Amino acid sequence: MLVIVLVVFGVIFFSNKKSEYVFETVGRKNLTGMVSESGTVLTNGGTYIYSSTTGIIDKVYVLNGDIVTEKQKLFSVKSTATPQEKAESYALYQAAKSAVQQAENNRRSTSATVERVHDDVKNNDSDETFLEKETRTTAEVANDNAYDAFLTAKANLVSTQAKYNSFLNSIAIAPISGIISNLAIIEGTMVTANSLLSPSAPVLFIKSSGLIEILITIGENDINKIEVGQKADIRLDAIENKIYKGIVERFDEKGTFTQGVSKYNLYISVIDADEKIKSGMTTDADIVTSELTDVLAVSNTAIKPYQKGRAVRILDDKGNIQYLPVKIGVKGKEFTQIIEGIEEGQRIIVSLTSEQTPKASMFKI
Numbered sequence: 001m002l003v004i005v006l007v008v009f010g011v012i013f014f015s016n017k018k019s020e021y022v023f024e025t026v027g028r029k030n031l032t033g034m035v036s037e038s039g040t041v042l043t044n045g046g047t048y049i050y051s052s053t054t055g056i057i058d059k060v061y062v063l064n065g066d067i068v069t070e071k072q073k074l075f076s077v078k079s080t081a082t083p084q085e086k087a088e089s090y091a092l093y094q095a096a097k098s099a100v101q102q103a104e105n106n107r108r109s110t111s112a113t114v115e116r117v118h119d120d121v122k123n124n125d126s127d128e129t130f131l132e133k134e135t136r137t138t139a140e141v142a143n144d145n146a147y148d149a150f151l152t153a154k155a156n157l158v159s160t161q162a163k164y165n166s167f168l169n170s171i172a173i174a175p176i177s178g179i180i181s182n183l184a185i186i187e188g189t190m191v192t193a194n195s196l197l198s199p200s201a202p203v204l205f206i207k208s209s210g211l212i213e214i215l216i217t218i219g220e221n222d223i224n225k226i227e228v229g230q231k232a233d234i235r236l237d238a239i240e241n242k243i244y245k246g247i248v249e250r251f252d253e254k255g256t257f258t259q260g261v262s263k264y265n266l267y268i269s270v271i272d273a274d275e276k277i278k279s280g281m282t283t284d285a286d287i288v289t290s291e292l293t294d295v296l297a298v299s300n301t302a303i304k305p306y307q308k309g310r311a312v313r314i315l316d317d318k319g320n321i322q323y324l325p326v327k328i329g330v331k332g333k334e335f336t337q338i339i340e341g342i343e344e345g346q347r348i349i350v351s352l353t354s355e356q357t358p359k360a361s362m363f364k365i
Contacts, residue, residue: 020353021315026346029297031337033290033330035225039216041236041281042267046178048202050194052162053077053170057189065275066180068206074172074180075203077191081167093164096157103146103153110143166193178206179275211269214246214283220262225289226251232268232287236277244270244277248287290330296342297335302350303328312342313349321349 058078062068081089117139121132128136182205185191192200214234218226232246246268255262268285270277302312303326311323326341342348 022350022352023347024299024302024350026296026298026338026342026344026348028294028344029335031292031295031297031330031332031335032288033225033292033332034286035218035222035289036284036286036333037216037218037222037266039214039268039283039285041277041279041283042213042215046205046207047176049074049172049174049204049206050200050202051075051077051170051172051191052165052193053079053168053191054081054166054193055079055169055191057185057187057191058169060183060185060187062180062183062204064180064183067178068174068180069177070174072174074174075185076171077169079167079169080190086164086167089160089164089167093157093160096153096160100150100153100157103150107143107146107150110139110146114139114143162193162195166195172203174206176206176208178208181205181207211271212273212277213249214268214270214285216266216268216283216285217263218266220255220264223251223255223264226266226287227289230287230289232285234268234270234286235284237282237284238278239276239281242276245272246270246285292330292337295329296338296344298338298342298348299350300331300334300336302348303336314347315349324348 055077057075059076061073061075068074079086114136117136121128121136182202184201185203191203192198194200194202226248228248228250230248232248234244234246236242236244249267249269251266252264255264266287268287298312303310304313304323305311306323306325309325310328311325313321313323316322324342327339329337329339331337
């Protein structure tokens, strides 16, 4: 779509027995080409923070809206585990550490056996006996099983260590810099340690301080007009009387074919974003694709389909409508560039009252 940067034109109303016409005189204008589509605010980059300890919040160091830096304290938790729970968990943790060491030793032993067997038969590859093949295969399988057992032992160690840590007092540290949001705790709140087998609710969210992005989807007819770095005006339904500035960051090279039409995802960063913009908000984006100076242009409503092309209409000397085929260029919200077919100063029909097109004012900017 196009937005007219500067245009002044007059309209003339003409009546006869059949119809009332709205005319305009073909002139030259400055145009700004735009692609306009709706979209949504993407989830801003960030991370959820969970408690690693089951217990009671002892101290909260941040508030919603606070800006934090990496490794900054967020909150502390005092464990509610009993001494017996701690002792038993520690014993399991130590046993898991020992199991990892044993599994590692076994894997090293089987690996050495495989190397010895391969060395024994390396000069007999072409005439390896059945017994040699059986010996080699048995050694390789034993080594594979030992490696799998080592991985299992390491996974068990991670699990038992996390369980043991959940019984210890802890201090949560910010893994990234950003802005605190969705803070769900106060001092004295009971929290549960998070795990894959028993997930708990997050304590807070750290929103990345990076740029917020808008996702819009555009059609195949517009994708070739888009370039990285193009400017965009962004409006959000939830934020009145505010136009944000954006920049096209990237777009998909491969589209999604849906109901006979290819669509492409396009991502726009908001360079002057503020705290009012929230994830999931709906947006309208106008992307500037071209800027034209002093070009021949007419109102969009003046252009009509004609013989598989486009045309404008005039009245002949007898008052009958005639179609003049035209070649069009950039099309905007109100006006379209005319490349050939009519000349500056010609009077053309913008609309008929029967077409229920809103009449323009005497001077329209």
